[in-house]
Amino acid sequence: EVKSVIQTLQNSQDHMESRITETEQRISKIEDDRGTESQRIQQLEQRITAAAECIDDLENRSRCNNVRIIRLPEGVEEGNPIAFLQKTLPGLLGLESGMYLEMERAHRVLGPHPAQGQHPRAFIIKLLRYLTRDHLLRATRLKDQVMWQEHRISFYPDLSRDLQMNRQKILQNRKIKYGMFYPAILKITINGETT
Structure with a gap:
């Protein structure tokens, strides 16, 4: 009877090992797929950014x-x-x-x-x-x-709103005081000097 219990435990352990091995393989495959998907998503984001810039350029040209x-x-x-x-x-x-x-x-x-x-x-x-x-x-x-x-x-x-906002952000990031004056003359103050 002890031998049959040990054999049952051995079979159960073998079964658990095979399931753990199978689970590890699945997790490894998911991680590999995730890395591939992450690269693909990054490429798609770059393409979307390039397309948005192209659309903005075309809008301003029009x-x-x-x-x-x-x-x-x-x-x-x-x-x-x-x-x-x-x-x-x-x-x-x-x-x-x-x-x-x-x-x-x-x-x-x-x-x-x-x-x-x-x-x-x-x-x-x-x-x-x-x-x-x-x-x-x-x-x-x-x-x-x-x-x-x-x-x-x-x-x-x-000008398109996006172009106006981009110009505004660039000037703000550089901490440049700016203003638009009639008729659309850009006034910039850097280090106390106004141009």
């Missing part, structure tokens, strides 16, 4: 002919923003006579119509040529203030 106009009252365009801006901007900015602002499109920024007393939505203009955009922004820099019917109007290049 906006390179855009100008953002701030504080033009709502409804002044009377349903035809291109005609209104082509008629108003040359006189407002003192552009040479006969200059025609070729616009691909013009519209208000998407969003709900502002309530009474709120700031009007910005205008986005997509000019047909980059040189026209550059000329328009240069003309705004030459004027001290751009006024239209007692409203101070501001003109800015149209």
